[in-house]
Amino acid sequence: MIDLARTPLRALNRELHAPAADAYEVLNPRGAHAVAAGLCHAVAVEIRGHVGYYCAGMNQLARVTVHGNAGVGVAENMMSGLVRVRGDASQSAGATAHGGLLVVEGSASMRCGISLKGADVVVGGDIGAMSAFMAQAGRIVVCGDAAEALGDSIYEARVYVRGKVASLGADCVEKEVRDEHRAEVAALLAAAGFEHDPRDFRRYGSARRLYHFTRGNTY
Amino acid sequence: MCGIVGLHLRDPELHPCLGRLLTSMLAGVTERGPDSAGVAVYGDRRRCPEGYAAVSLLDAPPDLHVPGALVTEAGDTTVVAAPLPVEELLAAVAGARVVGAGTEVTVYKGTGRPLDLARTYDLADAQGWQGLAHTRMATESQVTAEGCHPFSVGPDQCLVHNGSFANHASIRRELVAAGVAFDSENDSEVGARFVAARLAAGEDLDKALRALCERFDGFYTLLVTSADGFAVVRDAIACKPAVIAETPRWVAMASEFRALAELPGIDDARIWEPEPERVYAWQW
Numbered sequence: 001m002i003d004l005a006r007t008p009l010r011a012l013n014r015e016l017h018a019p020a021a022d023a024y025e026v027l028n029p030r031g032a033h034a035v036a037a038g039l040c041h042a043v044a045v046e047i048r049g050h051v052g053y054y055c056a057g058m059n060q061l062a063r064v065t066v067h068g069n070a071g072v073g074v075a076e077n078m079m080s081g082l083v084r085v086r087g088d089a090s091q092s093a094g095a096t097a098h099g100g101l102l103v104v105e106g107s108a109s110m111r112c113g114i115s116l117k118g119a120d121v122v123v124g125g126d127i128g129a130m131s132a133f134m135a136q137a138g139r140i141v142v143c144g145d146a147a148e149a150l151g152d153s154i155y156e157a158r159v160y161v162r163g164k165v166a167s168l169g170a171d172c173v174e175k176e177v178r179d180e181h182r183a184e185v186a187a188l189l190a191a192a193g194f195e196h197d198p199r200d201f202r203r204y205g206s207a208r209r210l211y212h213f214t215r216g217n218t219y
Numbered sequence: 220m221c222g223i224v225g226l227h228l229r230d231p232e233l234h235p236c237l238g239r240l241l242t243s244m245l246a247g248v249t250e251r252g253p254d255s256a257g258v259a260v261y262g263d264r265r266r267c268p269e270g271y272a273a274v275s276l277l278d279a280p281p282d283l284h285v286p287g288a289l290v291t292e293a294g295d296t297t298v299v300a301a302p303l304p305v306e307e308l309l310a311a312v313a314g315a316r317v318v319g320a321g322t323e324v325t326v327y328k329g330t331g332r333p334l335d336l337a338r339t340y341d342l343a344d345a346q347g348w349q350g351l352a353h354t355r356m357a358t359e360s361q362v363t364a365e366g367c368h369p370f371s372v373g374p375d376q377c378l379v380h381n382g383s384f385a386n387h388a389s390i391r392r393e394l395v396a397a398g399v400a401f402d403s404e405n406d407s408e409v410g411a412r413f414v415a416a417r418l419a420a421g422e423d424l425d426k427a428l429r430a431l432c433e434r435f436d437g438f439y440t441l442l443v444t445s446a447d448g449f450a451v452v453r454d455a456i457a458c459k460p461a462v463i464a465e466t467p468r469w470v471a472m473a474s475e476f477r478a479l480a481e482l483p484g485i486d487d488a489r490i491w492e493p494e495p496e497r498v499y500a501w502q503w
Contacts, residue, residue, distance in 0.1 A: 031247070031477025050476050050490075069490060071476060072460060090460070090492060109492045110457055129457075129495060147494075 003027040009035065016062075019043045031071065036064050039081070056083045059100060075102040078119055091128070094121045097138070103192040110147070113140045116157050122192035132159050132204075133169070141188045143196055151204050155211060160185050160201040171210035175203045220358075221368075221381040222248025222474045223461070225351035225442045226482075227449040227501060230468035233483070234262070238345030240482060242337050244471070245352045247478025249333045252354025256333035257367040258340050259319065259326045259377045259444065262347035266291065266298060266325045272308045273300040275319035275326040275371070277364050285311045294329040294339040295364040305374055316365070316402070321375030323446050328367040351444055353379040360405060370408050373415035375446035380407040381459045381474060382438035390434060410435065414443055424450040425500040432496050440493075442472055450500035457495035464488040470501055 039062035050068035069087035088106035097119030107125030116135035126144035135157030145163035152169020224244035267273035279297035319326025353368035369377035387406040417427035440459040
């Protein structure tokens, strides 16, 4: 157990980077930045309270749970492992993440999954505007609603939304949901621990009109 | 980058703690703006007694004399409170650089480390029902007390801004043509003058800030306060951060959660991020 009211943040992160234990509990984060960032061992970290920017950024292998809200860029550039936010997440949750699973049990703010590169993101509530912007690979499952400009300039990431979508961004379109997609949603919901009917989700992705150069784009 | 904090206390039992709470909030945004800090305190009757008006001046002239006035020096800022109507007090200090005036608010500005400035302003000892603070990391103009927020250009009004306006020069020209005078070249002052003109025309904070969203281009998270209001708004892209927290005892906003972490009852507060181009206004 490490109490951030008494232990400097850098001492916590140094310990987590070369862990002597398999599991850690972190108390009193009080919005501190970069809590449990850069982990690369299969440890479990339970953080009791709200964290600031870039919590669990660059995560590899570790299982990090935030029992509270997370600030900007939670699990940004994650490579593997599991990051779970019990509350809400601020902007750019899971930005550029390559692998692993990010679960936000509450809602995620704007730009969720921006430039996603292969990770999976499951959000229990809503996601904010401009989410999945330029998302290249990976899956985003949203159990609530999506705000404006979902999937603007999206590449090959797949987005599933159970609720309403306020508007789609450039080159993002609704697509047919086939059995393989329902199976994919069911697996991600199960991994995240949410009980919804996969048939309630709609699929969104790239129309592929924007990122291919065609004769129509020549001058 | 800049830091914003604001606190409106609904519970009168907390009024004696305003300064202490605001200081803890300021401490949470010092890294966002280490070069200067400004503060506004509403309702501290030792700074602006009942029946008095107060003006905050920068570099007050040494020969300043207002009969019956309570004069407090706090670094670059001098607060003059006197048992006069606001207009008469402003006339009595004509020629000095006024950075705040009203019957509720006292404004403090200065350059240096925010927590050093908090001591200069005696912030920890402040009492009252509302306050805000801004820490500045200047990117486009000099580090001076004038460039420090809040911009207080209407009676008991304050505006603090994180971001930059792109079309402030055009709007400044329109306001100047309409007879509005400016103190600085600062883009945030244009926002403050715009809001003040709207409020003077009878609009409430909600309507004034929705008009601001329509007219202003650029990046902004704004906190605007008045004698009867507390309001937050962000631009359409909303890349400048903001968090709002609310309990039955208070409403608070800050650039980051860590500025709110010490508030009493924060664990039970409703905490959320304001959505783009939506005005969150509390008026009473």
